[in-house]
Structure formats: structure tokens, C-alpha cells
Amino acid sequence: MPKKVVIVGGVAGGASTAARLRRMDEDIEIIMLEKGKHISFANCGLPYHIGEVIKEREKLLVQTPQSMEERFDIDVRIQHEAVKINREAKVVEIKDLQSGEVYQESYDKLVLSPGAEPIKPPLPGLDLPEVFTLRNIPDTDKIKNFVDEKKPSRAVVVGGGFIGLEMAENLHERGIEVSVVEMMDQLMGSLDYEMAAMLHNHLRTKGIDLHLGDGITAVEEADGRKIVKLQSGRTVKTDLVILSIGVNPRTELAEEAGLEIGSSKGIKVNEYLQTSDPSIYAIGDAIEVKDLVTDRSVRIPLAGPANKQGRIAADNICGRKETYKGTQGTSIAKAFDLTIASTGVSEKTLKDLKWDYQVVHTNSNNHAGYYPGAVPMMIKLIFAPDNGRILGAQIAGYDGVDKRIDVLATAVRQEMDIYDLQELELAYAPPFGSAKDPVNMAGFAAGNILNGLVEPAYWQELENIDPEQTVILDIREEVETQLGSIDNSINIPLNDLRDNLDQLDPQKEYIVYCAIGLRGYIAARILNQNGFSKVRNLSGGYKLYKAVKD
Amino acid sequence: MPKKVVIVGGVAGGASTAARLRRMDEDIEIIMLEKGKHISFANCGLPYHIGEVIKEREKLLVQTPQSMEERFDIDVRIQHEAVKINREAKVVEIKDLQSGEVYQESYDKLVLSPGAEPIKPPLPGLDLPEVFTLRNIPDTDKIKNFVDEKKPSRAVVVGGGFIGLEMAENLHERGIEVSVVEMMDQLMGSLDYEMAAMLHNHLRTKGIDLHLGDGITAVEEADGRKIVKLQSGRTVKTDLVILSIGVNPRTELAEEAGLEIGSSKGIKVNEYLQTSDPSIYAIGDAIEVKDLVTDRSVRIPLAGPANKQGRIAADNICGRKETYKGTQGTSIAKAFDLTIASTGVSEKTLKDLKWDYQVVHTNSNNHAGYYPGAVPMMIKLIFAPDNGRILGAQIAGYDGVDKRIDVLATAVRQEMDIYDLQELELAYAPPFGSAKDPVNMAGFAAGNILNGLVEPAYWQELENIDPEQTVILDIREEVETQLGSIDNSINIPLNDLRDNLDQLDPQKEYIVYCAIGLRGYIAARILNQNGFSKVRNLSGGYKLYKAVKD
Numbered sequence A, B: 001m002p003k004k005v006v007i008v009g010g011v012a013g014g015a016s017t018a019a020r021l022r023r024m025d026e027d028i029e030i031i032m033l034e035k036g037k038h039i040s041f042a043n044c045g046l047p048y049h050i051g052e053v054i055k056e057r058e059k060l061l062v063q064t065p066q067s068m069e070e071r072f073d074i075d076v077r078i079q080h081e082a083v084k085i086n087r088e089a090k091v092v093e094i095k096d097l098q099s100g101e102v103y104q105e106s107y108d109k110l111v112l113s114p115g116a117e118p119i120k121p122p123l124p125g126l127d128l129p130e131v132f133t134l135r136n137i138p139d140t141d142k143i144k145n146f147v148d149e150k151k152p153s154r155a156v157v158v159g160g161g162f163i164g165l166e167m168a169e170n171l172h173e174r175g176i177e178v179s180v181v182e183m184m185d186q187l188m189g190s191l192d193y194e195m196a197a198m199l200h201n202h203l204r205t206k207g208i209d210l211h212l213g214d215g216i217t218a219v220e221e222a223d224g225r226k227i228v229k230l231q232s233g234r235t236v237k238t239d240l241v242i243l244s245i246g247v248n249p250r251t252e253l254a255e256e257a258g259l260e261i262g263s264s265k266g267i268k269v270n271e272y273l274q275t276s277d278p279s280i281y282a283i284g285d286a287i288e289v290k291d292l293v294t295d296r297s298v299r300i301p302l303a304g305p306a307n308k309q310g311r312i313a314a315d316n317i318c319g320r321k322e323t324y325k326g327t328q329g330t331s332i333a334k335a336f337d338l339t340i341a342s343t344g345v346s347e348k349t350l351k352d353l354k355w356d357y358q359v360v361h362t363n364s365n366n367h368a369g370y371y372p373g374a375v376p377m378m379i380k381l382i383f384a385p386d387n388g389r390i391l392g393a394q395i396a397g398y399d400g401v402d403k404r405i406d407v408l409a410t411a412v413r414q415e416m417d418i419y420d421l422q423e424l425e426l427a428y429a430p431p432f433g434s435a436k437d438p439v440n441m442a443g444f445a446a447g448n449i450l451n452g453l454v455e456p457a458y459w460q461e462l463e464n465i466d467p468e469q470t471v472i473l474d475i476r477e478e479v480e481t482q483l484g485s486i487d488n489s490i491n492i493p494l495n496d497l498r499d500n501l502d503q504l505d506p507q508k509e510y511i512v513y514c515a516i517g518l519r520g521y522i523a524a525r526i527l528n529q530n531g532f533s534k535v536r537n538l539s540g541g542y543k544l545y546k547a548v549k550d
């Protein structure tokens, strides 16, 4: 059993390690170093404090140095920065940032949880005082004070990941007109394009101005305002800029000490979360982890993994062998009324990796349609064509999205397949779900594809249809077509299909579509069994197609 | 491939079978017999229509005979009752309930989904027109008309299962004073007593009058009102009575045909859902199924299983072998603001079966405490002491209960253990969860018990404490004790514990408690490691204890 553990970083990973260590062992000397003024704060709540959703600043401070000392007998040293590790001597060099004094502290085990740094590219104007990044309490104070005092009317958020989204929403809530600039052609890179398209549309209806596929090149000043210049040549006037284009792991300390750095630039650790020096553990945003599905080395800077890794590192330090098996990137974000979530691998990653995969989109209500307040969600399920293993899932919707992504995250982690989804016995009463839950439904639809009952078509294919060869068959009710339809499609409502088969040429190819894919599937089954051999059902139906086109 | 399938029963199981059959095969002749006037209605929505939460009656009719005919080419015959099965001839005798005519219909395969019948014991007065049961649309119409027209001011609901609860709430919403009479000492038999206690307290605060551990003996008339007489001798005045004391499977048809009936009195089926006659399938409330955890034969009359069994029966009929693996009794009910849910086996069942099991209660917020609207839920996790397999879970709380029970239902079905729960990577952002989700937390707390880090004590044990031997140690803050405390407990706040160990006798036994069990665990760890060898932490803390005592 070690006698003395030093922890670098006092927030998600670091504080979790400290607390668990103490519960495991009353006698270890535990020193927790934090270069900032706060420990154990709610990083994830910061945007919501700026938006005044979380009104009291103190709520962000989950623990204080005093409370950690009282409860856990931890020697908490804020404004103390670990500046060097001497591995041979097992000593950390520490700088007291208030006094400037540098001193040494020995360790039996060292835990690194230094987190990550917001990326700030070397572009002109990014050092202006109106350009902010958000990582900690001082950052939050700065942005909030700026908003409170300067009452800006326009903001540009650069980077459309979840922090960017949350900032866009929270600044909007403060009455600010917000533009989001994103280099990729979509927001929320963990989603595939068509799922992100629903998010884009929702943000636009809320009045958020999107600049997709466009990067920032500079921030300039003019007439007391800032001008954000974009690669496209466009410019956006603004009063403040939030940079949220991602984070870099804080690896300097580890690198200087000669610890191994992985291919994804995070600190390399083994399954016990030990670095290349077995006396030094590393956790959180600073490390690279194994992607649970693809086995690749990736960085997944999220709080759930950081907290759990802290607990596992503490256990290992105390001699209770625990392994960290990997991360699956489960994430969720609220964007105004919409919720978007994902787990596992995306289609675009699988495409890059040249893996075989199969996709289905289903659209189900969060609960029984006859019970008031039912709202739809679109689920994208990605699975292996050979054995049906679930590789990833993405959902866009409202209430109940978080529930389904958690069930699917469990499925990904347990290496479940789509047939397992069909069998899940989930809790059903009208206010909560349906006798066939959306997750069951996704399993059914996926199973029908794997079993060869129906072949799917995808929105991407509709670009290059040769009308001589392929008929786009709209089987919605006539009244539904008034909401728009796919170009060059012909309409035969599903219930009339059996009686109108003679109007259709069985030699041709068919892409059948309805609103979401359910009736399209029924139509495809009817056609299949009546001598039409080349029929496919548009996955996600007109709803998904329209989301992409809008 | 069969040419002709006859289905008995046109609602959850029957209509699901019919729809899937048609999707599998365009050519089968499908006849669906329904003795009532409606098919495919939302049984589960009926209480909410009476409560006018679901305003439009048509919403309850998910499909009509016409829509089933148009879309699925099903020969739907309402008010046609199957009265006899001639298995040798493969013929069903059918009575047209309008004309009285009896005729025969041959089948290649027969599917029985006749459902269940509300239990109506042979007690005096239960035939009075003011005594109702609720199973279908006519029942609903009768109750709703009675409420609309007679404007009753008092109602007695007999039976405290989920239908009873839903009726209590919905009648209350109509401005009626409601009493619930239940023979057991608790409502919702799928829960254990302490979890049901939270429900009892919640209902009482809503003004529902509970008579637990008391049965009805008769309904009498007096002064234009009804008098419900109870075994205890008490009487309750009322204007209407809802009988919801459970259902009996409708097995007459099967029994008369000589089909095997199981030990639990449901129709016996194999894993393909075939009865003892392989040409006859049976599904839904009428059958007995395997309890997925205990392997016992049980009846679980719920819509999810019925619908899924319908689909599986259809597949098997069409030659696609699919098995039904069993039911785990996942259920959920809204009771005013409270949600209660369970999956897997209860502690009382395991006790009856003399299985070894271990229990932990945890109490976590549905989402990050610093984000507005966080509300607590109490989770009871029941697991195997040898390998940690999850045997059952129960939750009482508000928002987010449905999510956690679904994750735990997935865990039960996949035979996951408590260590798997610790590792689950669930979606976290402040509006949706916590970095350590309540499900992870239950896994941690369970793991600590199995690993010997802490020993739990339970509320039941506090009855017979010998103060000479056992100290009840309250480690809450002094201010918290003003909300009440356990008799004969002494108070040393957790943060003062390390400094006051000398006041405690290490020879004695200790039961430590805090509000919910979290700090009690920390206190137990401190004591354990300071020479106190007989320390236990009260599972669920004072909150659970108080719920039971209230």
C-alpha cells in the first residue's frame, strides 16, 4: 500500500481519485494540487451559469478545498502548479503561484488529471479582450461579466461542438443574436450529416445564424465592434467571440518527464490507467483511451469517463485491480427544445475505416401517441451486417431521447446485437413509452433488413436517379403530399397499392417512401411479393430527406 | 407455408400477429375474430380517458376493422366469438353475436390471444350497477358516463395494482374523493414494502384514503349511497366502486379443446409460443411464461410482452423460427407526481424462494444537482451475492425514473452484473444526468458491499436493537436532525467523526446512518479502519426509514 499519493488537477478526475482513495484507505497521505483557484467545480454547468439558467455561482462549486479537507482529509493546495516530475527520485516540483516559491513533494504514486486546454489557433485578433474561451470558473466570470456589463447585442461562436451549442443557446437566452461558425459542413461532429441536419434546422428556427463549411481567419476591430472574417470571404459583425473549436490534452508535464504519448496525442496508459511509468497514473481529458467499438486510440474528453477513471485509478493504487475497458463516446446535448445524442461509432467514421456496416433510421414517439404530449424522435442505428452487432446509434428528438440513448449505450457496451434490441422488455405505461418501445422498433426495422425482408435506400442516393430505370414511389396519402414531395416521384397511397399494381412496371427499380419509413416498408413488402424484385424503402422517409434538403 | 390463419382476439396480441403475418406473407388468408365491438384499442389508455387526460375517445382506437382491412387485407370479424375448437378437424366454431348464428371456419394455424378477465369474487353486492371493472371500451364508456352524469363525490378502488392506481388518480382528477382498499399491506405488489411505502405516503399527501391489509367483504346500499364493508369491520361510504384486484387468463376455449394449462393457470406454450397442439399458438395475457430470472412459470399480463409475442408467433407461423425467452415483469406506473417502476424479481419473492440475495438502496438526483429541477429517486438494487448478477431493481421517484428502470431492465435481461453497471457509459450533460449516473451509483454501492468495503444494515433491523450492544450513530449535520431521527441514536456529524472516535466504544456494534446512505458509507469506512470491526451502514438512510415509518 502506498503511503503518499500526489494528484495533479483538482476537478473531475483529480477530485474523484482523491475521494475514492480516502474511502479506500484512511492512512494514505493525499495531496491534491490545483493550479487554479477552484477545485471540483461543475465544468459542464458553466455555459448555463452564463445563460443564468443556473443562477447562483456557488452552485458550480461542488466541493471546496475546505470541504474536501474536512470530509476526506485531503491536503488540497490550490494555486499550486506541478511544474516538473522527477521520476527517478519520485518527486514533483511544485510552484506556489501566489508566492512564486518552488518546492518539492515526494510521492509513492502520482496521478495526473490535468485536463485539456481550449484550442486557440494562431490567427490575427484572437487575443482581443472580446475573444473568449470557456474551461473554468475565471473564464466563466469573464464572459458573464462581459455580458452583464457590456450588454452585447451580437455574438459569434466559433466551433459547433457541444460547448459551442450550449454557448449559442445560453447567449441567445441572454437576448444576444448568435452566429455559429463551423469549419465542417455540420455541427456536432459525433453525428452523421443527416442527423445533424435536424439540429441545423432547429437552430435556424430559433434564429441562430449558421455558417457551416466555413472557418474563421481573423478577428478585426471596426467602429467599436469586432468583425469576424471567414475563409469564404464573408464577414460577421459581432460584440464578442466564443472560441470552442475543441481542446488539446495537457501533456507537457508528462512529455517532459518522458512519459509515453499516444498516437492521438493523449498520454498513453494501460488498462490499469498507468502511464509508461507504473508509479504514475493518468486519467481524464489528458489521456488517450481505447475506442470500445473500433479498438482505435482516441481522445474522448468527457466528464463521465474522467470521473470513472479517477475511481479506477484509486482502486488500482490501493491494490484492488480494476481495468478501464475503453470509451464509446456516449454524449448528449440540449439545443433549445431539441436533444441530440449519440453513442458508439458514426457512419462517417466507419466509412473512413472501410468497415462494413448497415444503417436504419426509425422515427417513433417518445410515448404512446394517444397520451398527451407525444413527440417524435429519429433514431439512426448502425450495425454490423454479418452478426447484427450494434456499432453506434444517434438520436435527434425531444423528451425521451436521453432514455433511448442510454439503453443503446448499454447495448453498445454489452456488445448486444439488433435481435437483442427486439427482445428488450422496457417499462411501458402510456406516459412513458409504447408497448413496442422506439428501441425495440429500431431493432425490428434493422432485423428486417438483415433478414432480407426489405432493402433500404438512403437519402444520398436520391441525387442521381435515372427516371428511366428507377421509379420513386410516394405511398403517402394524397393530403400528405401537399407538405412537399421528392422530385419526380409518383403518388399511390399505401392502402390503394394492392389495387393498382398493374399500373407499375415490375421490370423497373423502385424506391418507395412514406413520411418516416414505416408504411414504405409495408409497401415494399407488398411489391416484393407481387413480382417486383427491385424495391427499396427510403430509410427515414420524407422527414429525413426533407431535413437534409432544408 | 400455411394458407389460412385464424386469430382469436383482436387487440394487443391478436392485431400484432395479424399485422406481422401480412407483412411476412401477402398470400395467407388471415381471419381475426373479436367478440367485442372494437379491435386494436389502447387498453392502457382507458383510465386516462375516464380522467379526461385523453380527451377524445377515438384516440383509443389505434386501428379500426376498416383500417386493418385496407392496410393489411385482414378479414376482421367483430362481434364474432370463437366458441369451440375442433382440433382434429382443425376447425373453429364461431358465434356471430349479432345474428346468433354459429358457423365453422377451418384453419391451418390458429392463434389464441383472448386476453384476461377482471377478477370478480363472489361477494354480496358486486353486481350492483355502481360496481365496475375496466378492461375494454364498453367498460370505459360505462364508467365515464357514470362519472359524467351522476357526478359521484366518492369512489372506492378495490385493488392497488397499476390499474387501481391509475383509476385512483384519474377519478381524483375528476374531483372525486378516492379510497383505495388493498388486501396486502402494500400497494403495487411488484414492489417491496419499503419502496411501496413511498408510494403510500405520496398518495396520502394527495388526499387518497388508503385501507391497506384490509379486504372487501360486501357492497351494500343505504340512503342512496353504497357502503363498502371491509374485513376489519370498517365501512366506507361511496358512490361507485372500481374492482381492480387482478385478472384471470381466458383459458376456457383452450381448456375445452384439451390444450395443456400450466401451473400458474395460464395456457402452456413452448418457446415458439405453440400450445400442446403445434398448430395452435397462444400469446398475451392468457398464457403462462417463463420468469427470465427465476425460471418459474408465471403470468405477466402486460402489453409489451403481448405485442412482442404476437410478432414472434407470426414469424414462427411463417417458418421463421423465433423464440420467446421469457418475461421479467418490467413495469412502471405514474401515481400523481410520483413514478414507480420495477424489473426482475422482488426481495419478497426471493425470500419466498429461499434464494440468496443482497440488497442496496441508493438515492440520486435525476440530473446534475446544480442544474435547475433536479429531483431525487430511490433505487433498490437486488443482486446475487456470489457473482453480482442483477436479479431485480425497483425505483421510486419523479423525472428520469423511466430511464433508469429501462437501463436496469436491459441489465437484467442481458444477465449483467453490478460491475457492469459501474462501467456503463451513459449520456451526460447537466439537463439529463450526472457524470456518475444513478445507475452507476447503484453499481458502485453494490460493489462496495460485495467487495467487503462496507456492510449494510436494513430498516427492518431497527425494530429490535439492544442499546447495550448496538449504537445507532447518526452522522448527519445537527440541523438535519431537526427533521427527525431514529430513536435512541446519537449524533456525531461526519466531518467531526475522525476527531471524536475516542468517544465511541470499538467493542460495540454500530449502525451508522445519514440522510440516504452516502455519508453513512464514508463514516463506516472511517470507523472500519480505526478499529471498529462491527459497523454497518443503514441502506437508504433516514429517508427510507422515515418512508416506512410514516
Ligand SMILES: Cc1cc2nc3c(=O)[nH]c(=O)nc-3n(C[C@H](O)[C@H](O)[C@H](O)COP(=O)(O)OP(=O)(O)OC[C@H]3O[C@@H](n4cnc5c(N)ncnc54)[C@H](O)[C@@H]3O)c2cc1C
Residues within 6 Å of the ligand: A008, A009, A010, A011, A012, A013, A014, A033, A034, A035, A036, A043, A044, A045, A046, A047, A080, A081, A082, A083, A113, A114, A115, A116, A134, A135, A136, A163, A250, A253, A283, A284, A285, A286, A301, A302, A303, A304, A306, B428, B429, B430
Ligand atoms: C464548458 C464545458 C462544458 C462541458 N460539458 C460537459 C458535458 O455536458 N458532459 C460531459 O461529459 N463533459 C462535459 N465537459 C467536459 C468535462 O468537464 C471534462 O471532460 C472533465 O472535466 C475532464 O476532467 P479532467 O479531470 O481530465 O480535467 P478538468 O476537470 O479540466 O481538471 C483538470 C484540472 O487540472 C488543473 N491542472 C492542469 N495542469 C495542472 C498542473 N500542472 N498543476 C496543477 N493543476 C493543474 C487544471 O487547472 C484543471 O482545473 C465540459 C467541459 C466544459 C469546459
Ligand SMILES: Cc1cc2nc3c(=O)[nH]c(=O)nc-3n(C[C@H](O)[C@H](O)[C@H](O)COP(=O)(O)OP(=O)(O)OC[C@H]3O[C@@H](n4cnc5c(N)ncnc54)[C@H](O)[C@@H]3O)c2cc1C
Residues within 6 Å of the ligand: A428, A429, A430, B008, B009, B010, B011, B012, B013, B014, B033, B034, B035, B036, B043, B044, B045, B046, B047, B080, B081, B082, B083, B113, B114, B115, B116, B134, B135, B136, B163, B250, B253, B283, B284, B285, B286, B301, B302, B303, B304, B306
Ligand atoms: C385499464 C388497463 C390498463 C392497462 N395498462 C397497461 C400498461 O400501462 N402497461 C402494460 O404493459 N399493460 C397494460 N395493460 C395490460 C395490457 O393491455 C394487456 O396486457 C394486453 O392488452 C394483453 O393483450 P392480449 O392480446 O392478451 O389481450 P387483449 O388485449 O385484452 O385482447 C383480447 C381480446 O380477445 C377478445 N376475445 C376473448 N375471447 C374471445 C373469443 N373467444 N372470441 C373472440 N374474441 C375473444 C377479447 O374481447 C379481447 O378484446 C392494461 C390493461 C388494462 C385493462
Ligand SMILES: CC(C)(COP(=O)(O)OP(=O)(O)OC[C@H]1O[C@@H](n2cnc3c(N)ncnc32)[C@H](O)[C@@H]1OP(=O)(O)O)[C@@H](O)C(=O)NCCC(=O)NCCS
Residues within 6 Å of the ligand: A010, A011, A012, A013, A015, A016, A019, A020, A023, A039, A040, A041, A042, A043, A044, A045, A062, A063, A303, A307, A311, B361, B362, B363, B435, B436, B441, B444, B445, B448, B516, B517, B518, B521, B540
Ligand atoms: C464530487 C467529487 C469530488 C467526487 O466525489 P465522490 O465522493 O467520489 O462522489 P459522490 O459524492 O457522488 O459519492 C459517490 C460515492 O458514494 C457512494 N454512494 C452513493 N450513494 C450511496 C448510498 N446511497 N449508499 C452508499 N453509498 C453510496 C458511491 O458508492 C461512491 O463511493 P465509491 O466511489 O467509494 O464507491 C468529484 O466528482 C468532483 O469533483 N466533481 C465535480 C467536478 C466534475 O465532475 N466535473 C465534471 C462534471 S460537471
Ligand SMILES: CC(C)(COP(=O)(O)OP(=O)(O)OC[C@H]1O[C@@H](n2cnc3c(N)ncnc32)[C@H](O)[C@@H]1OP(=O)(O)O)[C@@H](O)C(=O)NCCC(=O)NCCS
Residues within 6 Å of the ligand: A361, A362, A363, A435, A436, A441, A444, A445, A448, A516, A517, A518, A521, A540, B010, B011, B012, B013, B015, B016, B019, B020, B023, B039, B040, B041, B042, B043, B044, B045, B062, B063, B303, B307, B311
Ligand atoms: C397497432 C397494432 C395493430 C400493431 O400494428 P403493427 O403494424 O405491428 O405495429 P406498428 O404500426 O407499430 O408498426 C411496426 C412495424 O413497422 C416497422 N417499422 C416501424 N418504423 C419503421 C421505419 N421507420 N422503417 C421501417 N420499418 C419500420 C417495424 O419494423 C414493424 O414491422 P415488423 O413487425 O414487420 O418488423 C397492434 O399493436 C395493436 O392493436 N395495438 C393496439 C392495442 C394494444 O397494443 N394495446 C396494448 C397497449 S395500449
